[in-house]
Amino acid sequence: MEILKKTIEGIEKINRESMNSKEKELNSLLKTPRGLGKMEDLAIQLEGIKENYTPDKKIVLVMAADNGVEAEKVSASKRVITQYVVEAMLSGNSSVNSLAVSFGADVKVVDLGIDSEKDFFGIINRKIMKNGTRNIRRESAMTREEAVKAIETGIEIVDELAEKGYNLFALGEMGIGNTTTSSAVLNVLTDIPLEEIVGRGSGINDQTLEHKKNVVKESIKINDPDKTDPLDVLAKVGGLDIAAMTGAFLGCAKNRIPVVIDGLISGVSALLAYKLAENSRDYMIPSHLSEEPGMKWLMKEMDLEPVFLMNMKLGEGSGAVLMFPFVEAACKITKDVRLYPDV
Numbered sequence: 001m002e003i004l005k006k007t008i009e010g011i012e013k014i015n016r017e018s019m020n021s022k023e024k025e026l027n028s029l030l031k032t033p034r035g036l037g038k039m040e041d042l043a044i045q046l047e048g049i050k051e052n053y054t055p056d057k058k059i060v061l062v063m064a065a066d067n068g069v070e071a072e073k074v075s076a077s078k079r080v081i082t083q084y085v086v087e088a089m090l091s092g093n094s095s096v097n098s099l100a101v102s103f104g105a106d107v108k109v110v111d112l113g114i115d116s117e118k119d120f121f122g123i124i125n126r127k128i129m130k131n132g133t134r135n136i137r138r139e140s141a142m143t144r145e146e147a148v149k150a151i152e153t154g155i156e157i158v159d160e161l162a163e164k165g166y167n168l169f170a171l172g173e174m175g176i177g178n179t180t181t182s183s184a185v186l187n188v189l190t191d192i193p194l195e196e197i198v199g200r201g202s203g204i205n206d207q208t209l210e211h212k213k214n215v216v217k218e219s220i221k222i223n224d225p226d227k228t229d230p231l232d233v234l235a236k237v238g239g240l241d242i243a244a245m246t247g248a249f250l251g252c253a254k255n256r257i258p259v260v261i262d263g264l265i266s267g268v269s270a271l272l273a274y275k276l277a278e279n280s281r282d283y284m285i286p287s288h289l290s291e292e293p294g295m296k297w298l299m300k301e302m303d304l305e306p307v308f309l310m311n312m313k314l315g316e317g318s319g320a321v322l323m324f325p326f327v328e329a330a331c332k333i334t335k336d337v338r339l340y341p342d343v
C-alpha cells in the first residue's frame, strides 16, 4: 500500500504556464487560429507534461491475466486463448505487434496471472495469482491486498521502463473474460445502466449477450462493492489485468510520461486511476472509440474525446498505438511551421 500511496501523492497537475506559452507559440504561426484543432490541444498537453517533450522510446505495455468469470461462458473464446495470444505477442505475431512495428514501438507483456504452468520466453513474470482471478459471479475476484499488489506491480514496471528510457506508453491487455469484469467495474463506478455498457467482447451472439448482462448484474449483487471506494470495486469485480493497468496509468503520471488509452478495458483502468488520483488524467491521451458500448460513456465520464473511429474491438493496445505518430507530429508543429508575418 506504501508504493500506491506515495505514487498518488507524487502525481502533480501538468504545468499551466508551459501550456499557455505553447498556446501562444501555436497562435503565432502561419496558419489559421486553432487551425490544427486537436493536434494543437495535444501539443499543448504534451508541453504541460514536459517542456520540449519528444517521444524517444515508445512502448505498448500489455497486462495479461486470466479471469475466473470465464467459467460462466461469457466470452466467445476459451480461457486458453489468453496464453495463445500472449505467446503470439512474445514471438511478434499478434495484431498489436503488427501495428507496433509500423509505428516504431516495442511491445512488452506482463504476466499477472495467466492460467498456465508454462515459462513464457520473453515475458515479464510478475504472477500474483497462479490461475488468474476468482469467479466474480461467485465471490470476489481478488482480496484488497491482491488488487493493491497488482496496482503496485503496474507502477513498478512503469518505473523500470522509464528508467530504460521509454517515454511514451500505450496500455493494453490480454485476458479472456475481461470485457465482463470491466463492464462490471464501469457499471458500479458510474450510474450508466448495464444495458448501455455490456457488449459483445470478442464476439458473442444475442443469447450470450443477455446471459453476460445477467452475469454482470449478479456479480455486482453478490459482491456488493462500495462505489465510493475504487479499490473495493476493483478487488471485488475487476481483474489483475485491470489493476496492473490502473497502476501503470498512475506510474506514467507520476513519472510525467504521456500515456495512451486503448479500448474499454484500458479505459476502465484509466477511470480507476482517475478516481484514485484526479491529476493522473492530465497525462492520459485518448485514442479510438472501441465498439464496446461502454466506451463512449467512459470517455464522457472522464471528459475525454476519442480521436479515431476505426470500428476496432480487439484490445491488446491495438487502438492506442495508432496515436503514436500523432503524438510525434504534435511535438514538431512549433519547430517546423513559420511565424505569421507582421503585415
Ligand SMILES: Cc1cc2ncn([C@H]3O[C@H](COP(=O)(O)O)[C@@H](O)[C@H]3O)c2cc1C
Pocket (backbone or CB within 6 Å): 074, 075, 076, 077, 081, 085, 173, 174, 175, 176, 177, 178, 179, 180, 200, 201, 202, 203, 314, 315, 316
Ligand atoms: C484471438 C483473440 C485475440 C485477442 N486479443 C485481444 N482480445 C480481447 O478479447 C478479450 C476480451 O473479450 P471477452 O471479454 O469476450 O473475452 C481480451 O482478452 C481482449 O484483450 C482477443 C480475443 C481473441 C479471441
Ligand SMILES: O=C(O)c1cccnc1
Pocket (backbone or CB within 6 Å): 179, 200, 201, 202, 262, 263, 264, 265, 266, 290, 291, 292, 312, 313, 314, 315, 316
Ligand atoms: O474495447 C476493447 O478494448 C475490447 C473490445 C473487445 C474485445 N477486447 C477488447
